[in-house]
Amino acid sequence: MSRPALVDTISSALRDALTFWLPLACAGCGALDESLCSGCRRALAAVPVPREVGPGVPVLCALEFSGVPARVLRALKEEGRTSLARDLAPALADVLRAAAVSGALVVPVPSSAAAFRRRGYRPVELLVRRAGWHPERVLRVRRTPADQRGLDRIARQQNVGGAFAARSVVGRRVVVVDDVVTTGATLIEATRALRAAGAAEVRAVALAYTPRRSASEGESQVIAT
Known part of the structure; x- marks a missing residue:
């Protein structure tokens, strides 16, 4: 195991241990003494939805970012x-199985350095591992974009333009993986960087998507990577 992966594993184990000993409420509904109740766990079952976020950039999404899935993902990240x-991973695993072909690299959208310092772990990498796949650190943040929250589609695309670079x-x-897709600007930029690095084919999946009917509301709610 590489040193970064070992650090992530130890950090995750320590956080899980603290979670075990500290009083908890259900992340989905607030019921006491349960990390996630059975009803909220059922609400995390994948209902795959394809989205087209840009020309030649289709994304297969597992869950709608609202209600229980949104609250649980916020609890994980914030x-x-x-x-x-572990509870979110089965939904991600479903869309990864549908999108990944034999021999494909599974590449998470990277966290910014500031986000990693704040959390001590990389949420998308963690989700990929729990889903049973090995995350490849192909992408890196070349330029840290501003917070995407509150920006419209065009502003988001401008904000993340040139933000990522990829190794060959x-x-x-x-298969590039993100946690939440709103306008898709981040996945468009990740796809651009991967194609520039020589990828023969790039597919995209996401754990959740903000519903189109309330995109402006969703943008204000999405949590930073």
Whole structure:
């Protein structure tokens, strides 16, 4: 195991241990003494939805970012409740199985350095691992974009333009993974960087998507990567 992966594993184990000993409420509905109740766990079953976020960039999404899935994902990312990754992982695994072809690299959208320092772990990588796949750190943040919350589609695309670089993936098939898709600007930029690095094919999946009918509301609610 590489040193970064070992650090992530130890950090996750420590957080899971703290979660076990501290009093909890259900991340989905607030019921006491349960990390996630059975009803909320059922609400995390994948209902795959394809989205087209840009020309030649289709995304297969597992859940709608609202209600229980949104609250559970926020608890994972903003409250440090890393044990919830196990509950979210089956939905991500479903769309990964549908999108990944034999020999494909599974590449998470990278966290910014500031987000990693704040959390001590990389949520998308953690979700990929819990889903049973090995995350490849092909992408890196070349330029840290501003917070995407509150920006419209065009502003988001401008904000993340040139934000990522990728190591060589010449001739490889790649599945790029994000946690929440709103306008898709981040996945468009990730796809651009991977194609520039020589990927033969890039597919995209996401754990959740903000519903089109309330995109402006969703943008204000999405949590930063």
